[in-house]
Amino acid sequence: MxxxxxxxxxxxxxxxxxxxxxxxxxxxxxxxxxxxxxxxxxxxxxxxxxxxxxxxxxxxxxxxxxxxxxxxxxxxxGISPSYFMDEDYPHYLKHCMDAPILLFQRGDINLNQKRIISVVGTRNITNYGSAFCEAFIEEIAPLDPIIVSGFAYGVDITIQKAAMDRGLQTIGCLAHGLNQIYPKAHKKYASKMEQKGGFISEFWSSSNPDRENFLKRNRIIAGISEATLVVESAEKGGSLVTADLANVYNREVFAVPGRYSDKFSKGCNDLIKQQKAHLLTSAAELIYLLGWDLEEKKDESAVQKQLFIELDETEQSIYSYLQLNGKQVLDTVALACNLPIFKTSSTLLGMEMKGVIRPLPGKLFEAI
Missing domain, CATH: 1.10.150 (DNA polymerase; domain 1)
Structure with a gap:
């Protein structure tokens, strides 16, 4: 342009x-x-x-x-303006009527990658929410998705730090101009973010992090990705607004369930109860429901099955169990091998990439 x-x-x-x-x-x-x-x-x-x-x-x-x-x-x-009719404008966002005509970017950003997930949630993240964020990123990292969030306290910075730690591209969608970082406490993460990912905003340098700007930017978080995940939320909050917008944009929405008595699980539980979101307990479920194909991530030169594949102790335990018992669901494998669900899920994902197991309809897995 x-x-x-x-x-x-x-x-x-x-x-x-x-x-x-x-x-x-x-x-x-x-x-x-x-x-x-x-x-x-x-x-x-x-x-x-x-x-x-x-x-x-x-x-x-x-x-x-x-x-x-x-x-x-x-x-x-050195800020890059992206015009809504240009090729470098985010693919999914182009289909949103109210998307900004200009989107400002700073960092090393490629938002036209196929796999993009928006992750949102409360600023008052609990230990439960933190543990889920870490496990989710660990499970999904082999697929190299882009993680989009708001760079705020709580769920946002937790998921984005986990993504950075595993070398994933992560994008902070800001509610103010790119001449500042808010909250200031997160400025220490900005440089690392920009090395692989960075920041986007529709706001000018004269814009401050006012409340209405946060509500406005939620439509970008919802529209820029293929799916939105709500990790934790109270009964009311910006995360639920983002989830509603994602539904309006006809995107998939996922929510992490919690105990009915937990204040910061109420919003997620309500989304699930009202059928506004899929119940999500692991990254494997999101991968399955979105239909992401692991074969796309494999090098074409390595398509043929290897004759000798090294498996660690956990992988060998799962492989032996599947060989002996045939097709099994994730929960059954985890129980039989005495492993937590998130560990079983991430291990199965790695084994699938090694070509020793394959997923089947009905969330089944079998040894090859």
Missing amino acids: TEPEIIAALRLQAIPNIGDVTAKKLIAHCGSPTAVFEDKMQHLLKIDGVGTFTLNGLFDASHLDEAEAEYEFIAKE
Whole structure:
């Protein structure tokens, strides 16, 4: 996208009564952001849903000054603006009508990778939630997904730190401009995030982390990925808003169940009870329900089965059990081998990649 077009798109963002949906209408009608400002008011007023109130200030020169100043900022800071019609704009987000016309990125980001998961939850994460985040990332790491979250306290930073520790790309979707980090306590993680992943935002450098911005950015977290996972949530909260938006966008939603008496499991339990989310206890269930194919991650040169494969003690125990007993579900394997569910699930995933077992319909596994 050329500099004049970026500035014109920024100028549209600066006009108070023009949101992303209206901006896209104007661009579609005129052909480009610059063409909007070259057209006549009487022509623009013929667009369905566009009136004089909406277009008030369209040709105000002050908005052009603001756009040019913001462009200078992003150019100086090395921030990449991604236009909603460009190839580098996040694939899933393109299909959301209210997605921003410009998305700002900083870091080493490739959001058009196939496997993208948004993970959200309470800022008051419990030991139960922390343990789940660690186990989930451990299980799913072999598939190399992108983990998107809000970089906030609690579930967000826990899941993103776990992703960084295992070398996964992780993206922080911020509720303010990319000229700052909020909360400030998380600034120490920013550099590592940007080495493989980074930050995205629709907000300008003049935007602060105000409450309404957090609610607004939730639609990006919900829309940018294939699925949203809620780890822990109270009865009300931003995570539930994100889950609702993901449902509106026709994305898969998962929730981790908890005891009925646990305050920060109430929201997840309600999502499951109201059939707004799949019940999730392990990454294997998400992989199964999303239909992710492990074969895509294998090197084509290693498709043929190896004659000699080294298995560790746990893998050998599971393999021997499956050889002796045939097709079995995960819970049965875990019980028979005296292993926790999350450990069994991650081990089966690794064994599948080694080509010694295979998953079957009905969540069964068998030795090859």
